Amino acid sequence: MALELVTIPCLTDNYAFLLHDAASGQTAVVDVPDAPPILNELKTRGWKLTDILITHHHSDHIQGVYALRAATGAKVWGAAADAHRLPALDVKLDEGSTVTIGAETGTVIDVPGHTIGHIAFHFPESGLAFTADSLMACGCGRLFEGTGAQMWQTLSRLAALPPETVICSGHEYTASNIRFALSLEPDNPMLISRNRRVAAARERGVPTVPSTLSEELATNPFLRASLPQMKVAVGLTDAGDAAVFSEIRARKDRF
Template sequence: MTAEFHVFTCLSDNIGVLMRDTTTGACASIDAPEEGPILAALEETGWQLTDILVTHKHLDHVAGVAPLKERFGARVVAPAREAEFVPQADLLVNEGDRVMVGTLASDVIFTPGHTAGHIVFHFDGAKALFAGDTLFALGCGRLLEGTPADMWHSLQKLAALPDDTLVFCGHEYTLSNARFALAADPDNQALKLRAAVVEGQRADGQLTIPSRLQDEKATNPFLRADRPELARSVKLDGRDPVAVFAALREWKNSF
């Protein structure tokens, strides 16, 4: 079982991803921000769309679902808790469900925080995590419908996955996230090196997605809210990680 990936931009800063099972040719679009770039990506790769995996209900992740389903007859998999926002869904899934794309198997993980019903897809065999707007490269999603405790626990689920997991997130926010991370964690040498790489990538017009989970755990401040240096940065020495996370997220909102 092997997978190949194609990453591209949609809208202004959304990340589009196609994943293809090389054994069967089955191909999934992770979310569907808009139809045009996904059609262009399919034409460029020569892949045939069979599935659309939806992480959450926001329009910039589902606007292309209906036209793509009509055009290709693709199966639409969506979060059960957000079913009303994805009326084209063929399969509604919850925490612990398994989803197949060809021979590639994904575990569904419930990650509330950004939205109340957000899910992510972890393809262990393909070493891929499709994190939607829960975990970003060097960041995390805004808490639009959940509490800091919700999001912290969601992020801890993802941090427990294997270090070599590729993290495909929903937006190209990495440069601005890196600048905030440096402000919050200024003595982190691994972060300084990574931020320099990100600066170069973006200057050259390259995408920074996917990242590796081991790098997120070493450099992403929102995965490191249990570290004393992050507690110090928000003047919450000795406080629990949820309080530190909440302060970091609030700081980032106005950064």
Template sequence: MTTLEIELFPCRSDNFGVLVHEPATGATASIDAPEENAVVDALIRRGWNLTHIFTTHHHTDHVEANLPLKQRFGAEIIGPKREATRIPGLDRPVDDGDRFDFAGHPVDVIWTPGHTAGHICYHLPKDRLLFAADTLFALGCGRLFEGTPADMWRSLSKLALLPDDTAVFFGHEYTLSNARFALTIDPGNADLVARAAAIEEARAAGRFTAPTTIALEKATNPFLRAGDPEIRRHLDLADAANHEVFAEIRARKDRF
């Protein structure tokens, strides 16, 4: 199995664009379609032809370029069955537990409700890749527009079970703000303190903070650490259920 190539680039004001290319076949997938010109420019820069769009959820900043890119390249659009009527140009609806083939690379679909009711992530187990969009960010998670805290906690818990060395690509460059917030929740975490300093330096130099890894998020992302005794003590929620601790962290982030 050939190694996939990945192109990461900015879209819109703070979205990430991601292209995944399989060199032996020329197959190229865009993870969501935030902005036509940015995606086209990246394709031209790499000399790739778009064959697929992997849509994660229906929000405009993730599907705006679906139809223009489909018309231009004839790309097949794969997306969440539970949001099928809201995904422009959807060709292949997929749901939790489905597996499909991308140029010889298996892709597993993980349903992660919370940010939206039908949000899905794409996991490539052989390649140790996860495209998490607006479910899991570096040091953060998506706002709960259509799901409950319990929904999102279950979704994040699913992702936390993936192999530690899984590289995680996410939908937005929110990491600097997320790091500053995380320090208010988990101030005694030495790994987080060091990571936050590195993020400050990286963003000051204009470097991206994607990808992250499952291991790094489990060690430093407060939204994955609702069971941590120090966080629970800090929030005065020592005896609460994990999803209740998560809900308090999410509510504080919404006000941050």
């Protein structure tokens, strides 16, 4: 049975995600921007939190960990490479480490770029990938610590997951990301359609996260840096893919 996924808005534009296995009762949360919304959701559903999974060290993803662990006694998992700047970890993770929730096992993927120690969690049976601030809805995270080449490698790895994979990213940035994407591909019909859907969802106050990998492949400019039309759009027809990605990222930073 697939894990149950719950998206929880936190702070101004962050998301946390609950993963629940009905058979065992085990429940994990991915990232903790703020404890109260997560505790409220757990209480509403009658679930007991057992595990806290951290993607990276930025405060808007971990500042609620201390209160949430104190309230629930949940075990905290995070990257071994970032242990010095994360809340105290019960389990330290590396590339290829596994996390088990009920009968399902997820795998840790190193996704440097936004930060050097950023990790993602992939649960293939449920078709879920928790990418936080690496691959985002129609975007990717700023390069605060990594290089363009590192982020391009990260995105290329994530792009190779099954296209039906549900991408659980960390922020409600979709509308602004689409505005930028349209500046590069104004005639992309999938992007135009996505823009309409996202605008309607935001008018209703509905999250636009998660998305699907197939949707990202069709509309996310950062996954499309290898395509001839994207190289033409940024005037780098003879450049390598990583260089084109870096130019797209630089343009987004100025947008």
